[in-house]
Amino acid sequence: MDTVDASVHYSQAIDEKPSLLVLILDTNPYAWSTLSATLPLERALASILIFLNAHLAFSHANRVAVIASHTKSARFLYPTTTTTTTTTAAAAASGSEDPLRDANKYRQFRIIEDQVQASFAELMNQTTAGELVDAKETMMAGALGLALGYVNRLVRVDDGGVLGAGAAGEVTSMNARILVISVSGDLAEQYVPVMNSIFAAQRKKIPIDICKVAGETVFLQQASDTTRGIYMQLEHPENLLQYLMMCFIPDTATRRHLVPPTQINVDFRAACFCHKNVVDIGFVCSICLSIFCTPPEGAICTTCNTKLDISALGNFGGNPAVVLTKKKKTKKLKQSKATSFSNEASATSTPGTPAS
């Protein structure tokens, strides 16, 4: 009775907030077609659905959303506004009893499985071959925008009711995170919107996890790095489920106690706005921070129309000086031998030299 109670008491309030998972699925048909040997779409879809179910199984208050990043548009696969009709239609088509009354499956799981598949099928059915001809990218920026908007709405709406307008946006009622399952290549065209989405997510403390099944993107790496999400380039994409379950299942509250399996090397290079090339050395507009691989024509920023003063640059970034100087040096040597070259030397060396 008199012994000292030495057990540890955790007075710290445990974060019991439910967590929201927004999954962005790259639905580029070409990419999935090339992947069919290693990871057929149905298997990938099944893995993703199981992963979503696992997320929901953690807490009845957990929520999910699935967004398709298609070739020319991005849209919600779940939740959707038109789902009720399609599911019942699907159920009727299958001819069995009402799927929502299936005794062997948790109802929430069932709803999500059905809706995601139905709306995915609908999306594909609406896509025509003609649309696909010259659309080979994926609308990742749009999908990220949708995801962020959804997260913001869910979190803010719940807030506003409880805490009033003053605290809205400061306290979140849910821990949100975004998971991108990316199968296609670079997003250089969408550099600006993607980067804006990344910064918005960073501000809202929403980690963006990247599950890279195929292709190479620089910017998604940066997305996960700046938002402190997890980046995983799958070496064995056939085991998508294993990766999802091991890397991406912990929510933001749990991650604080874990070592994330993020890959360490991040490529921080940016793409120039003019040719969408990834650049090592670039020129940045001092007004709107646009990036150019060479100073824009006429020194006018192509994004914001600002007249820029590039006189301070001199010949920076032009032809490496070594070329010209070497030329001059060797010419000089030659000059001492044969003076006939002197005119040519001055003629060739002038174009690159700065006016100063």
Add this chain to the structure above:
Amino acid sequence: MASVAKGSASYKKKDGSLVLEKDSVTWTPANAETPSLKIPVSTITNLQATPATVAKVMIKVFATKEGGATEPYVFTFTSASSARMEADIMKEALTAAIQTFKINSGAATPSGSAGPAATAASSTAASGAIAAKLAGKLTDWSKTRLETDLELQKSLLKADQELSTTFSEAVLSGAVTADQFWSTRTHLLRAHAIERGQKRGPYNVLATIKPKTVDNVVKMSLSREAIHEIFDQHPLVKMVYDDNVPKLPEEEFWSRFFLSRLFKKLKGDKLLPTDNTDPILDRYLGRGDEENSRKRRKVERVPRTMDIEGNEQNLSQKKGNAPDLTMRPTRAENIPIIKTLNSLSLKLVDLVAPADTDPNQVEDQDERYISEQRLIDLHGDPEEERIILNIRDQRQFFSASSNADKARKELYSNLKPEVVLQEIQKTLGESNLNLLTALTSGNTGKGSKVQLSRATTQIVVAVKDRREQMLNSSGFKHKSGGLPANVFNSVTLVHATTNEFLRHFWLAFLSGDEKRAGDITKLVNSLRNSKERIASIAKTADEEWELERARKKKEAQEEYKRTGVKPKRKTTEVGGGSKVVEELLAPTIVAVDKALGKYQVALGKVDKGLKTAAG
């Protein structure tokens, strides 16, 4: 010859006098007539003096001798009463002389170099130079001035150890010139110049003076500077000092003062009945330091909004807001301390000239105070003054010649959209997937388990890498990766210098300036040397590693012999070796290779160009 400044100073422990004449500094021993040392001003490269807080007053003059070597001459000022003052005068005069010399010799003004003008003229010129320099010190943080200020650069190098090692590696023994080195570090120079330009404000001197007990004798060290501060802050002490010091030796005065009740009172300590009494100093106890001391900052005009004087007759209680309920004068014991500290703080604030107010704008103060009191919440939203950013539609730039787009088109070029779409529609179009069967679809069945463990391995490896990194950054594991200290030092050094070379290489390479071709070739050589140095460091690391391992093995064997217990493997494991060095410097090597590669390409182009030009 007329002397500009002179003072009694000892050189090499011999007494004598130091005299600054028009163009040279001479030192004459005390018993000699002719100067035994003469340093022409033109040879002086640097000047150093001990700071005012140090009791010993010395000036160090650096002069170049024939042959280019720099020799320091140290003069200690010996005058008992005015050493500091003499030194200050000497220093200023010397600086001025060096300045004028530099101006005269540097600029193409023949009148200056001819300069047969009398001392008066030169001294006025000198004072002008000083004024110019002072003015320059306050405002001129321009790049050119900072980059030519050798003294500033030296003091920065002294302050920053890391920078100074880089400097000595890259500049003194490398290909980078000092100008290049500093040109990329103007911000550091500027920060340092501003830091040096800052003055320390007044502080509570009495509280900082603490007695030290050495051999049972209480000792105190008191610098001239401190005494000056005490007089400034406590005019009462100055008064007491003036009254008594001729009668009382100075040393005794101070020793008595620091033991006296007066000192305790001024410091704000509580007086105890057991405190020493002092017949002389106690006489001043009753006098208030306060009354005769407050050198009030002159306030020309108090703004009406905060002028309490007008309220004087309406003020019923001057002791604060509420009347004192107890009506007893010294209720709280520590009130005297609070009062002293308060008055001291007031004094300190008064001593500092306000730097943030512009004397010309006194008239606006009323307006300022009034506007400060306005209730901003009651006003409407202020009009937003934003710069409108005109963003043009981006898409028009996208369509044309996008490399990434092309690459992707090629990637999917063999796929027909109709086929692809049908395939997917077929997959999705059927009734809902059975998750179990869908999961195994496309699997050969047998290899799945192996692949599963492979995937797991990838994740676990990533987690391990990450953990390593996190532990490293939080200091759990040794930063050097098991390298011995000397090897690790050379690794950091070679890293710093290689970065320096790389930085200058790219600056020169990209500048497009022909004049820098020589620099580039030099820097390329330095970069090649850097690679060799990295290799040699890796080699030494390996050697050290071998030695360490042999030593550990031997130790373990001896331990085994002695105790008969087989040592655990862990104790014989040794970190380090060339592998760690290469790991640490891998990015550096990549960077160097890239730089050299670009250089080679550029060089090749030139050769080609030449050939075509020649042919």
